[in-house]
Amino acid sequence: MQYCISKENILNGKNKILIEDKEHKGTVRVAGWLAGDMEAVFGAKPSICTIQSAKADEGLCDGTMPVIVTSVDTGDLADKLEKDGVADLSNLRKKRESYIFKLVNMHACEERNGVNTALAVIGSDKRGTIYGMLHLSELLGVSPFIDWLDVKPVHRDEMTFDETVNMESKEPSVRYRGFFINDEWPAFGNWCNKRFGGFNAKCYEHVFELLLRLKGNYMWPAMWSAIFPQDGPDLLNAELADELGVVMGMSHHEPCLRQGEEYKYLRGPESIYGDAWDFRKNKEGITRFWEDGLKRGGHLENVITVGMRGEFDSTILGKEATLGDNIDLIRDVLKTQNELIRKYVNSDIEKVPRMIALYKEVEAFYYGDDTYKGLQGDPELDGVILMLCDDNFGNLRTVPKESERDHKGGYGMYYHMDYHGWPISYEWVNSSYLPKVWEQMSAAYEFGIRDLWIVNVGDIFTTEYPLSFFLELAYDYEKWGATNLNAPSEYTKKFVRTQFPTLSAEDAKSTEELLTGYSHIASNRRPEAMNVDVYDSVWYGESEELIDECDRYMSLAKKLYKECDDLSSYPFFELVYYPLMANLNVQKMWLYTGQNHALASIDAADAAAEYARKVSECMAFDRDLIDKLHTIHDGMWYGMGMSEHIGFNFWNEEECSFPVIHSAMRPDKPRIVTCIPGTDRHTEGGFWTGMTLVLDAFLRPDTSVGKIRLYSIGEGEAWYKISGDTDKLQVSVTEGKLKCGEQTEIEICLADGSRKNGTDMTQVSEGAGSGCAEYVLYVETPSGKTTIRVPVNTEDYSSLKKGTYVWCGLDRKGLSSEHYPVRTAEKCAPAGFISIEAGHYTDKQDVADGTFTEIEAYGRTLSGMKAYPLVKRFTPGVDAPFLEYDVYMEDAGEYTVRAYVTPANPPYKDNLLRFGLSVGSKDMSDPEIVLVDTVAKSFGVGDDNYAWKQGVLDNIHICHADRTFAKGVNSLKIYACDPGFVLQKLVIYKKDKAPADSYLGPKETYRIC
């Protein structure tokens, strides 16, 4: 059977959209969207008619191939089709929000009216039918952003389907799936006012369409200044939502369909609602306020918020109130609210979707304490969705224990891709990262949080990419959930293909890389929280590397944007170019500022000034980019770039600071500073300074090139001359002159040609097998003679197993730090360390019901290792899977193991988030397993918890354990324990000899390959 849609068919009236006479109003409206989509694809718009009208006007000619749209809960079309044997609806009738999508041969039908074949979209209910129609749009190559972002589909002359398209959709995985427009000033608010004249139905029509096309069904409206049930105007917003099948909720602190702003306007000494947001002192007024809210909107489809918080999202009772006072209050509130709901919405209250948010302090009221029973298990909460939440930074807070998961109302999750609050807000531009969203929301689902997922998307704009993933995951968990380890990358591929169908395969791949890349960098540090002190300006070259990475992405984005065809150009700007450039330009600006400070601090005045210039360029670029956003496409997005986003000193923009530029002054005489890039070690070689540099690159057996850098910082031209073991070390340039302000990088290789191609040649002719050779270079300049010691690792590691990490520190035998009087302004350089990427384990051991799994591209620097099943608490040494890292040590002794783990919060009230750790020489049978806490016992989430603050800003938790290592190969094992633990990185160093601090930590060190 063939089914063809084409411009010709449409113009001939053959491809009409045929609708059940009694169809839901909203379905009909969405049929209009579908007609529009078809026009966008084929260039002609099919008409929409009801069966009745079609019959009446003889609109259906022979050989017609309409799209037949019907819901099983309306009229009798579906029944007839079933009766005629065209479709079996028995399964569909048991489901919600589902649809059958099927090519049907109508010849057998009683009333075929000339219809030949048809594409039947039969929904289980209003939303089922809507999703079914939008499924067709999807098949036609229409982006869900066709309306919201004006993403145009590829024109087609015709499109033919066969029976392979037939399907019966699944029920959506999560019951209520939606987003929350929040923190909407200045961006969304200005945009909305200019474009639509207010937060009205003209605006919400677009928002609802976006939601439905993304397979969501639920939302919370903007609420900073807006009143959704009044701004339509009147009830228009709410009625439109209801018509379209969008279930409305309100934010966690807006009970009984009343917006927070409303009370502010209605209260007063003369008000019928009284003049205090106080259920104790003004019970009557408040009850009436709620009552009128339910009267106004209770007839529409809602998830009604119950419970109560203070005004402006604050605590409800004062500091003096006890836990008991608070619990009693909420209990009374719930009782009153439930009574009102029974009276004004539905006497069978179980049928009324209700939600209470266990947000911030309310969590404590729910659980109670030893002396005061909390709300948990209270009959007033029967059937109420318990809405849990993340920590505002995308990490789940407490989740239901196994015994709690059967709560009748189920659970919800309030997640954030935008946040306004302590310690630092992020509202400007998307900084959410798919692997993190996937990892956390999959866990939420596994913990039984399946009834409501709502995500705060701020202004919506620029979060489309992670938002669409979030809703897709909620809609089809089976496809995208925990077991699909490639979900984020697979989704990104799909996303790019959908939005940019005309990109070449190569450009599409690049675009995926850009989306992943910018959002990874932004999630490592959000733009508002970025400042000059975040990334270390010198150590491990992390700042310089990140600058390079930003440059690479930005150049690529520029290039692709320039090359985009007319179809892709505007969507590319919205979805890729703007969020990427906005994010990375701010990152770079701060990184440049760091370089400026670092160079000024070594008096490299000209080099510092060059970076100062770059900072200014970034500042200008930022403004130009936002101007462009505000004017492109006839100013469609005017307002959306208005949020402050540079240098937050408080949690919000108040008193935010632009970068402070440092200017050094040139010394009077020619002077050259010699530096070892990637370290803070530098000297001008003055004899008395006692400074010696160490080029430790060749301690790694796989390094082929080491670098030194010279800055000419003084007035006049300065000469330099490199001497020393130049027979052993090949120096790219041995002498030269640098004008004032110039710099040069000199490359050092081993002269015997070993390691030439970066291959792992551990043998240099000199000192081979002795473990270490040591050479020396001198850099003579007008200001001194710098000694650079160049130790070369010549150890024979051939007996070591592949993947073994090898200690290559400065304190290797014969190279004790005594030989290296590296006196850097009274601070010694570290003797050495081992740094391990978690994904590079030497071995791993699964157990019957437990395995460590690598989450790719998840960590700040590489991947993350997480134990499955996600909800299981393991006992290390008993039933826990483990990772094994082979570590070769030069010396036995006390070492510190530092673990970098995802900043997850403890899953349960016991506040435990641990992993197991054991260390022992390879042949040791049962080394002791210690449990390591990734957070302190006193760890808390939220305002004024400084450990949490550090974790969410840095996107990492760091914890330590001191262990004894043997000489030779040790086995370091990491055991799964509490759910939520994700290992990203390990660093091992001699106790009290930590490597230099930096944001991302030391880069991975050498392992046998």
Next chain:
Amino acid sequence: MQYCISKENILNGKNKILIEDKEHKGTVRVAGWLAGDMEAVFGAKPSICTIQSAKADEGLCDGTMPVIVTSVDTGDLADKLEKDGVADLSNLRKKRESYIFKLVNMHACEERNGVNTALAVIGSDKRGTIYGMLHLSELLGVSPFIDWLDVKPVHRDEMTFDETVNMESKEPSVRYRGFFINDEWPAFGNWCNKRFGGFNAKCYEHVFELLLRLKGNYMWPAMWSAIFPQDGPDLLNAELADELGVVMGMSHHEPCLRQGEEYKYLRGPESIYGDAWDFRKNKEGITRFWEDGLKRGGHLENVITVGMRGEFDSTILGKEATLGDNIDLIRDVLKTQNELIRKYVNSDIEKVPRMIALYKEVEAFYYGDDTYKGLQGDPELDGVILMLCDDNFGNLRTVPKESERDHKGGYGMYYHMDYHGWPISYEWVNSSYLPKVWEQMSAAYEFGIRDLWIVNVGDIFTTEYPLSFFLELAYDYEKWGATNLNAPSEYTKKFVRTQFPTLSAEDAKSTEELLTGYSHIASNRRPEAMNVDVYDSVWYGESEELIDECDRYMSLAKKLYKECDDLSSYPFFELVYYPLMANLNVQKMWLYTGQNHALASIDAADAAAEYARKVSECMAFDRDLIDKLHTIHDGMWYGMGMSEHIGFNFWNEEECSFPVIHSAMRPDKPRIVTCIPGTDRHTEGGFWTGMTLVLDAFLRPDTSVGKIRLYSIGEGEAWYKISGDTDKLQVSVTEGKLKCGEQTEIEICLADGSRKNGTDMTQVSEGAGSGCAEYVLYVETPSGKTTIRVPVNTEDYSSLKKGTYVWCGLDRKGLSSEHYPVRTAEKCAPAGFISIEAGHYTDKQDVADGTFTEIEAYGRTLSGMKAYPLVKRFTPGVDAPFLEYDVYMEDAGEYTVRAYVTPANPPYKDNLLRFGLSVGSKDMSDPEIVLVDTVAKSFGVGDDNYAWKQGVLDNIHICHADRTFAKGVNSLKIYACDPGFVLQKLVIYKKDKAPADSYLGPKETYRIC
């Protein structure tokens, strides 16, 4: 009897200088200086002739009034005069370096040869006669710097003396008194080479003249590149010294009249001296090296250095050597050296002045330890001066205990007014301060260090002021020593009068103030050690006040220099203008840099830029000033300004850094920052920042004006409006506009007129007697509304004794910090504290043999309190004098007492430097006395001792004791204990609530007056 010198007399041959035929050659040479001095004063030069020649050529006419010069140890003139009854020499004959200065009537003399009256200068010996002649110069108004600095005397037509000038001089207090030219490159070296062609006798003639005119008799020559006994050329330098009675020593590590540089040139595989500065491996060569040194110069007057250090002033044996090895070595060295001295200098070795320096590690060799007896008491050291030393920063190290003071050779002191070494050198310009020199060297004398005082004066130039005081003190301890508490100021007055006789009384007073002022600031922080982090840029306004102080001195110096007459102009430049401007300009440059950084950090871009401009001006001024020094007076001082002196990062100039300038960028919108000057508290008043400011000025009952400061930091014009309790608080300006970059300071007074004139009106009408009133002001600006709380102290303190310090902290009753949510970027402001200047004690208690004495202008901020007798160790509570401070507390509780004391080193090997402390309510009978250590038990002096480093750089030691205070008036007593303790300041605060850090500490708080 009248004695008249006049131009006429000189021209008529009446004022000849008549010398004993057999007089010392050196005396004759100095008579030439005297003749020159007389010419400088009277415009005619008297001739010098011997008695014999005078007789022969009939040069003496009737009525002649010559200056008769003779030494008792030459010829027979002195004997004849005594015989003739003209002078009684019996006393003089018993003394050294003394003279009789007397008008004599020659009529009774046997051979009067026409001489009528004469001015007889009869010396006990060569130096006595020389000092006698120079005494006449002094009386004629000739500066000791007439030669060295070209300070010209006031011209006189005649000068008449009567018998009131007659005197017999005292013996100098200290046997050997002199200075050490050191660290002479680049300054002295370049100067000397250009002016004299080397370190030769042409140069040393001036140096010796300076020494003798300053009443010194001893010196160590430059030794970095020079070889004194060869550069004369040949022995000329040494012979000239001997001729003039200058006793030569060499530095502490140059034994047997051999300069350190010599061995470097003479050593070698073929050398007769061998090729190792190693007494163990090359005993023969080293012995011969010393032998030849003694042969060369042993016949001249020397203090011969004995002992041995390593090359370049380093340790003699390697790290592996034990204390015993070292002691044995030095013992052997001494034995050899003494034998050589017996052989080549004087077999009666007791008659040969010898010195061994107990410098750095040698100190340990001297004392030994429990297992190995040190050199103390060794017969080889009999009669050898034990030279002790300061810590290179003007603080004595260990001194002789009472039992040790009878060492036969006596003791010496090596003091520093210039230093090249760790932690930071100071060589550029004088930074020594008279009160400190006086306090320390008086103590040295009292501890029995009276045989040798040598001071390192670097290049000499600019240290003339403290150097001349040092030598004056050594010459006449009775006059200037410990009992003369006004010695420094008295000497400064004398110094100014001598150098600038033509200044008006007022200008002379100002000049004294300038000398004291600049050297005080420089000694608080030496220029090389100054950097942007020293003084706090905001707290207590210490930086702004110091800028003002520098400005005041610099303006005054400029004015006086401009007004100087021809006579004073050049000396004023050398002695006042140059060292003052050089010092203070560098201080200011760093203070400006601090203001620049502080303002940039609050985004006050324009205000920061204004300070950046000032920094640049200082940099330019520094260069111009040195250029001026190098060209003034025909380039006489070319070279003397060459030392680097800005931003030392190491102990010497290597890699030194100029200031780094910070530039903020203007925010896009009008924004105003409101600050409380003298604190780091500032805000733009954003509601969400949670910041409240506190203007705590009126917590002091004697404050009449409080200030707030506004900076307009954003683009465009910004308005401000001040409201609140403006009926209670009079605000100088309540509204206005500030252009971008502008700033304004607003004054707040109490509106009821109380405290109008800064008088102590503790009563304001509102809340009088209740302890405290509290008002509030609001500063509204485009960026927010700042709340400023203004607490006003209304307590009635009339019952408190005068001088009582009163707790006026923010945590006074009704003003607990809870009422002040001062959230400054997560750091709370201090609740309050009491700060006490040591000199402002309420009472003090002397004991029979003990009293606390105030040393004025001695402390960093005011005076110092030191116990007399200087050498006594007291037992607090038994025989110790004490100081008493009455302190009124609002609350009883645990407080920390922080003491700021002079960075003295413990006087004895037991490493103790303590004081006693007791605290108790006024009526308590016997509060516990605790002993407080001003330094840790592990305190050590010298390289790599970080506590010592901090102390000498900051010129303070800070120590703490926690004590319980009662509510109401407490008596805090400070008891004398170990010698060396000088109390400068006390700060008391609630435990763990320290006031904000700053360099000088919090300023003195309110006391009843």
